[in-house]
Amino acid sequence: MKAEQLIKELKAQGIKIKLVGRDKIWLGPEEKLTPELINVVRKLKDELIALLKKTEKQRIYKGYTYDQLCQMFIDLLKAHGGYILVKCSYLDNEVVAWALPGYVNKLSRKSHVVYLPSELATLLIKQPSPESLKKAHEIKKTFAGKIVLQ
Numbered sequence: 568m569k570a571e572q573l574i575k576e577l578k579a580q581g582i583k584i585k586l587v588g589r590d591k592i593w594l595g596p597e598e599k600l601t602p603e604l605i606n607v608v609r610k611l612k613d614e615l616i617a618l619l620k621k622t623e624k625q626r627i628y629k630g631y632t633y634d635q636l637c638q639m640f641i642d643l644l645k646a647h648g649g650y651i652l653v654k655c656s657y658l659d660n661e662v663v664a665w666a667l668p669g670y671v672n673k674l675s676r677k678s679h680v681v682y683l684p685s686e687l688a689t690l691l692i693k694q695p696s697p698e699s700l701k702k703a704h705e706i707k708k709t710f711a712g713k714i715v716l717q
Contacts, residue, residue: 570614573607584608586619589696620694633688640684641667650674650681657697658704680707 577584582600585593592608592615594600608615631639644650650666664670664679671681682690695703 570611570618573611636688637684640687657700
């Protein structure tokens with residue numbers, strides 16, 4: 568059995584399946600779960616998690632293009648004076664800057680790593696793991712923010 572087929576069968580039986588965090592699955596209601604079903608879910612866990620992550624991304628960004636997301640970030644930054652300083656828990660509480668291009672030099676001189684609207688849209692769509700985000704951030708730091716994430 569494949570993950571997609573299992574999810575369809577669960578829905579047909581009135582069983583909900585959700586991703587909890589990055590690597591846990593919740594099934595319910597509990598009274599509908601059988602030991603056999605739980606074993607199948609365990610066997611397909613990795614596939615199910617990958618499929619649930621993909622489905623969640625599509626649900627969140629459905630209807631928004633990359634360009635629309637970029638524009639939303641541009642509008643947000645303009646409304647806040649051109650940049651926002653953000654404390655990022657994934658980056659050990661480092662303060663990074665979300666900024667319009669005209670503020671990159673000013674913020675870089677203050678030792679902030681700057682993320683442009685296009686990079687924020689890319690991160691929002693791709694939703695990298697914390698480890699991948701840290702690697703990309705370290706590369707941006709090494710090149711004084713002159714590398715743009717794609």
